[in-house]
Amino acid sequence: MVTLFESLVGAEPRHDAPVLFDTACVMGGSIAGLLAARVLSDRARNVVIIEPDDTAATAGSRPGVPQDQQVHTLLPAGRLWIERWLPGVSQEAQDRGASLVGPDQQFVGYDDTPQVPDGVDHQFLAIGRPLLETLVRDRVTALPHVSVLRARATGLRYDDGAVTGVRYAETGTGGQAERGERAEGVLAADFVVDAMGRSSRLSHWLEQDGYDQPPLERLQTPVNYATALFERPAKLPDLDAATVLQLFTPRYPSGGVSVAAATAIEGQQWLVMLMGYGDHRPGRTIDEFRAQCAALPPIFSDVTSNNVTREVVTYHQAESRRRHFTEAGRLPARLVSTGDAVASFNPVYGQGMSSAALHASCLASYLDSGADLDQAATGFFRLQQVVVDAAWAVSAGGDAARIDAENGTQVPEEVRQQRRAMEQIVRAALVDADVSGAFNNVSYMLRHPGTLFDPAILEKAAAATEEATAG
Ligand SMILES: Cc1cc2nc3c(=O)[nH]c(=O)nc-3n(C[C@H](O)[C@H](O)[C@H](O)COP(=O)(O)OP(=O)(O)OC[C@H]3O[C@@H](n4cnc5c(N)ncnc54)[C@H](O)[C@@H]3O)c2cc1C
The missing domain is CATH 3.50.50.60 (FAD/NAD(P)-binding domain)
Structure with a gap:
């Protein structure tokens, strides 16, 4: 596979x-x-x-x-x-103001911890979907x-x-x-x-x-999105994107925002998204939106303090x-x-x-x-x-683990072990460059999730977890 x-x-x-x-x-x-x-x-x-x-x-x-x-x-x-089959998309996107974001131009934080750089030059495209x-x-x-x-x-x-x-x-x-x-x-x-x-x-x-x-x-995963656009008068130093995810220790008391992302897109704009699960609905008004961003890492307040170019648009999806x-x-x-x-x-x-x-x-x-x-x-x-x-293993697998943990559902021992290993990998990806690289390759769909179960990666993940627990 x-x-x-x-x-x-x-x-x-x-x-x-x-x-x-x-x-x-x-x-x-x-x-x-x-x-x-x-x-x-x-x-x-x-x-x-x-x-x-x-x-x-x-x-x-x-x-x-x-x-x-x-x-x-x-x-x-x-x-x-897409670049191999339709050459020139990335360049034209950039010419039209979208951003090709490499590791040096982004901040990724899990809970309150920035992810360790993995030393690999992966680039994603930050762009408005219609463009x-x-x-x-x-x-x-x-x-x-x-x-x-x-x-x-x-x-x-x-x-x-x-x-x-x-x-x-x-x-x-x-x-x-x-x-x-x-x-x-x-x-x-x-x-x-x-x-x-x-x-x-x-x-x-x-x-x-x-x-x-x-x-x-079907997997019931009710997600509530809210996205707004803001002017981007001058680029924040060295950043074209920021993502924060709350995984293990929800810290931001901001209406249950589980994921927030800001990306520098065309039209000199910041596109900012807040996402909450279940009953947690990020704000519908700009004031509510800004208030939630104020509880996130400072880049979110900086970006959303700019003038609004498009009001908040919400979207709900009930299930995968x-x-x-x-x-x-x-x-x-x-x-x-x-x-x-x-x-x-x-x-x-x-x-x-x-x-x-x-x-x-x-x-x-x-x-x-x-x-x-x-x-x-x-x-x-x-x-x-x-x-x-x-x-599906990455997204629905992650969601099922979260939902079962929230509901206290008993799962078979084999599944429990796999989830434990996955949690160790995610935690280790925050501190270990090799695990971070392997994890990012899978998240970016460049490599199959099976590569995460390489014994060397599992060993590093277990060691990082032990160190964190001992510390
Ligand atoms: C909130 C949200 C955020 C997302 N964010 C991301 C992201 O960050 N990155 C990412 O990669 N993906 C993201 N996605 C997923 C992404 O939108 C889709 O995977 C992507 O658009 C590909 O979908 P598609 O072409 O299969 O279907 P769609 O984009 O949904 O398009 C379906 C098409 O079929 C047409 N159609 C419908 N009925 C008929 C008919 N009877 N006859 C002919 N045509 C018809 C529609 O008009 C439309 O053009 C997100 C999705 C959601 C809901």
Whole structure:
């Protein structure tokens, strides 16, 4: 798993990929859909992205991505993958005012302790989500044979156990729409990708059409986000980002803020996010927001003392979800699902867009494997499961441990030991550069979580815990 995961992270585009499809259709034109379309553009004569929103007209927030006003950090794994497949995104992002944040430009604190530098030059992109999506979209839609159909996908068409088309209803304006008529149609396609996000209707369509629904796993993790934007008149010395997490000893009496982040984004702005679990809702007004920031490390007060450029916008997500396509009995051929439609995590771990990139990597690997395309895409879903398992282990694993500890739930001894080891690793990452490096590589999705259970890392983690307890 470790090697497979890392080969997906490091995959390069193939310029000699054979053309497999006449028309490939991607339902959903957000990050997952655009990256899948990038992969398909090398392997199909035409790639049609079906997207209900008018993405050509606006580079701003849009209804189909209601989370896009919240912080959206692009982790190193996703950034590097996108950079290889769509070169120039990071540079253009910086030219437009976003920040490429390396270890020297950020502060990371757990509880009251700054994380020890790991000596590795990982960079993440601090950027507003709408701008990032625009940069990705501009590059994908500029590729030959890629087009966007402004419509809502409403179902699938099949023949002989394989998907052969996508039903749609146009959502655009002009012509028929102005006369109150919405054109409906079927786009013939010999390969279809579901990238319709966490509310994707694909499972319902499959059941309705006589196939099996992938089992849905849910983990109740109610997260409450609040994000506001502030002027950034001059950069604070040497800092483009700050993150504080309260893990073991909640210190900040600030309305239960569990995670706070400030990132320097385009438009000379600071984007500041506060997140609380369950009943803890960070403030809705700027005054409440600033009051909560005043209880955090000083950078948060400094940043939020600047003029407001956008008021607080809140967002609630009740649960993490994943759909187990590998456990669905009967699926049609020539159909895959990617991005949040398959797994959407606790957003505070920042995994979503990097996961979408790795799902696109799975798609390239599957299509290049010579798999029989007239059978269900089991090979794809197995590869994708490696990626989803890895991301889920980090985020849902961490959440389940927190929830069980809060509720005093008894867990099996094996799980208890794994959680104990993980807690030791997190604590040791604060003080030991090697453990910090290993932990960051996994958090940034560059390496598989299995690498944390290397005996050398476990030994260091146990030693650091012993030292801390003795001290
Ligand atoms: C509060 C919050 C904060 C987050 N922060 C981060 C972060 O810091 N870093 C990170 O990497 N990720 C983050 N994420 C996750 C991230 O938003 C998603 O993982 C990412 O957008 C990829 O999702 P997607 O493309 O699969 O789906 P989405 O972005 O949700 O897009 C779904 C698309 O499908 C379209 N669609 C819907 N229905 C249809 C239909 N019937 N037909 C055709 N198209 C349709 C929609 O219009 C939309 O364009 C965060 C999420 C939340 C909720």
